[in-house]
Amino acid sequence: MTPSPPNVTAMLRDWSNGDKKAQDQLFRAVYNELHHQAARYLRHEHPGLSLQTTDLIHEAYLRLIDQQHVEWQNRLHFFGIAAQVMRRILVDHARSRQAAKRGGSAIRLPLEEAMAVLPGQDLDFVALDEALNKLAEIDPQQSQVVELRFFSGLSVEETAKVLDVSERTVKRDWNVAKAWLRRELSRGGAEE
Numbered sequence: 319m320t321p322s323p324p325n326v327t328a329m330l331r332d333w334s335n336g337d338k339k340a341q342d343q344l345f346r347a348v349y350n351e352l353h354h355q356a357a358r359y360l361r362h363e364h365p366g367l368s369l370q371t372t373d374l375i376h377e378a379y380l381r382l383i384d385q386q387h388v389e390w391q392n393r394l395h396f397f398g399i400a401a402q403v404m405r406r407i408l409v410d411h412a413r414s415r416q417a418a419k420r421g422g423s424a425i426r427l428p429l430e431e432a433m434a435v436l437p438g439q440d441l442d443f444v445a446l447d448e449a450l451n452k453l454a455e456i457d458p459q460q461s462q463v464v465e466l467r468f469f470s471g472l473s474v475e476e477t478a479k480v481l482d483v484s485e486r487t488v489k490r491d492w493n494v495a496k497a498w499l500r501r502e503l504s505r506g507g508a509e510e
Contacts, residue, residue: 349375355470401470412444
């Protein structure tokens with residue numbers, strides 16, 4: 319008989335209520351999934367990138383436990399927030415590397431095949447972050463769909479649950495957002 323998976327939602331609630339033991343249990347319970355998420359981001363890293371998978375996980379976790387007044391809803395909510403945190407770390411890291419090189423070229427990472435925004439081309443996290451922020455101003459839900467699908471690796475079904483919308487809506491928003499991002503990133507964010 320295989321052991322039942324840990325109840326992440328219960329651990330999140332206990333942690334929110336101040337239980338430090340639940341925080342430690344949570345980290346052990348989600349570590350492998352966070353590792354998979356971080357490895358996916360860094361898989362096609364620039365050869366000079368100094369950020370390692372474990373560094374990204376630990377930095378994200380430290381930022382997550384610093385979150386004040388978050389009412390964790392469930393496992394999906396936690397991983398959605400983790401995706402946002404990892405995105406922010408990667409963008410901050412890319413910006414600091416650019417500054418260190420006195421305006422040198424950005425760290426470039428191929429966007430995952432599933433994203434298919436710019437097939438066969440590289441994408442830097444700073445440009446993606448700026449494009450997603452711009453998309454969030456136009457359509458916050460589409461931006462959230464991209465964040466959850468790409469940065470968190472959630473399925474259409476999981477994304478629909480997090481956003482409390484239908485799977486059909488997620489699919490539509492995903493397709494429209496990909497097309498918008500493809501256009502925005504291919505023109506370098508220049509105004510039409």
